[in-house]
Amino acid sequence: MSVLVVGSIGLDTVKTPIAEHADLLGGSASYASVGASFFTDVNLVGIVGEDFPQAHVDFFGSRKIDLEGLEIVPGKTFRWSGEYHVDLNTRDTRSIALNVFEQFNPTLPPSYNNTPVVLLANIAPTLQSRVLDQMVQPKFVIADTMDLWINIAKDDLLALLKRVDMLILNDGEARQLTGENSLIKAGARIRELGPRYVAIKKGEHGCLLFGENEFFSCAAYPLEEIHDPTGAGDTFAGGLAGYLASQDHGHVTPESLRRAVVFGSVLASYNVEAFSLERLRTLTPEDIKKRYHSFKTMSHFEVA
C-alpha cells in the first residue's frame, strides 16, 4: 500500500558549529517522502517555484515517489535559513521566505484520494486539514507539527487532532501543547485531544509511544557525531509512515507501530550523519536492516 505525504519543500541554508551550506534540498515533505520511499510507494503533495533545481525533482523521481502532486509554479521556492547552537540541540531561525508556499492550497490529483496511509508532515494545520478533507476513508492518518503552530494556530491544530490517528511531536512541543511538564502525563493528555497514538520525540533520548494500554520506549542510536540535525523529525515520520503502509495493507497494530517507530528512528539516525538529505541518497536497505538490528541489540536484556 502507498502513503501520501504532504508538507513543505524548500531550499535550506544551514549553519552548524562545524560547517555552513547554502541552498540545500530541504522541507518536511522532502525528508518525509524520501524516508517513506525506502519502504513503499509515495504520493508527494507539495509546491515549489520555477527556481527549484531539476536535479532535486529528478532525485525524487528516482525513488518510489509519484510527482503528479508536486506543483511547480511561477515564483521562488520556499527558503529557510537556520543556525545551530554548539550542542546541536537548539537552533535559531535566521530567515524564512515563504515565496510560492504562501499560495499553497493543496489540491490532490484524483488518483491520490484513496491513499490508505496519510502523513501530514509539518505545515500549517489548516493546510493539513485541507488535505484530509480530500481523502476518502484513509486507514491511518499521521500528523506532525511544530512549536510555531502551537503558538499561532492552536485552535486549528486542536481541530485537526480530532481527525488524526497519530500525532508526532517533540518533547518541548508536547509540554507546550498540554502545559504538563511530565512527558508521561503529556502523552496521555494529547491522546484525550483525539489521536489514538502519540509519539513524543526526545532527540538524543529516543522516543516514547503512547496508545491505549500501550507504552513503548525506543532508545536513540548512540551517535558520537551529528553533522546536521535538520530533518531528523521529518525523516522519522516518513520512515514510520512508509513502514506502516508497507505492512498488512496499511492495517496498523501496536506491534507494527513499535517496529515503525524503530524504523523511523533508524532513518533519522542515519539522516543526521550528513547535511540535507545526503545520507539518505546513499543509504541502502542493508544499512537499514543492520541498524534496526543494532536497536534490537542495544535495548535487549534477558528475562530474569
Added chain:
Amino acid sequence: MSVLVVGSIGLDTVKTPIAEHADLLGGSASYASVGASFFTDVNLVGIVGEDFPQAHVDFFGSRKIDLEGLEIVPGKTFRWSGEYHVDLNTRDTRSIALNVFEQFNPTLPPSYNNTPVVLLANIAPTLQSRVLDQMVQPKFVIADTMDLWINIAKDDLLALLKRVDMLILNDGEARQLTGENSLIKAGARIRELGPRYVAIKKGEHGCLLFGENEFFSCAAYPLEEIHDPTGAGDTFAGGLAGYLASQDHGHVTPESLRRAVVFGSVLASYNVEAFSLERLRTLTPEDIKKRYHSFKTMSHFEVA
C-alpha cells in the same frame, strides 16, 4: 555472595512542591544497602551519632544487612536539607551538617575484607579509596559519585577511577567530568579513565551502560507522579550491586550487568513513589518481578 556498601547515613529534611518532611532516614548507604538487600546479604559500613533513632537501626537489621560495620559514636548524625524545584529534576541544598560524618574514617570489620562485590556509594573519593585499601581482591568494585566531588576533589576521584570496575554517575556529572557534551563521547572518555563499565543515569530518560563493545540503553519507567526523587540514584546503585552479587558468585558478564541495570532502575522507580525509604519498606519481591517484566514489555519490539 554478599555486597559491601559504604556511604553516608543521615537524617534528611526534604521539601517538594507538594509536601515537606523533616528528619527522614536518608544518606547514600541507607538507600543503597536496603536496595541491595532485596537480592543478597549486605555488609554495611557507615557512621551515625547517638541521636540516630534505634528504629532506623532496627529497620536495617530487619533486612539482610549486617550492622557490624555501622559505627554509632558520640555526637550528632549527618543531616541534609534540600528543596526540589517545580519539575523535581533539580534541587537546592538548604543546609548540610556533617556532624559525626566529619570524623568518618572507615575501618572495616575483618569479616568484611573478602566481600566479593563492593559498592562505594556516594561519599568523598578519599573515603571510597580508603575502603578499597582494606579489601582483599574484590571481584567487582562499583563507585558512585556526585558533582561536588568533581568540583572539589577531582584528583582524588581520578585516582579512585583507576581502581574501580564501574562508575555510576548522572548525565550532568558525566559532562562535567569529561567536558564532552555528547553522552556517548562522555561514556567512552570515562572508560579511558579506568572503569571497564560506566552507567550514565538520565533520570526520566533512563540509563546508558557503556562497556567494551557494549552499549545498553535502559528506558525509564513511565511514572505519572514522582513524590520524592531523593535517593533514586543510590537505590539504583544498590539494586544493581545487590543483583550482581547474587549472580554467578559475583562474576559479572555484560548480560548480567544489563539485567542489573534494569533491576536497579526498577528499585529506583519504586523508591521515588514516596518520601525517604518508605516505598522500599513495603516493596515485595513480587513487585520487583512485576515491574522488571514491565521494563521488558515497554522496550520490546519484534524482529522485522
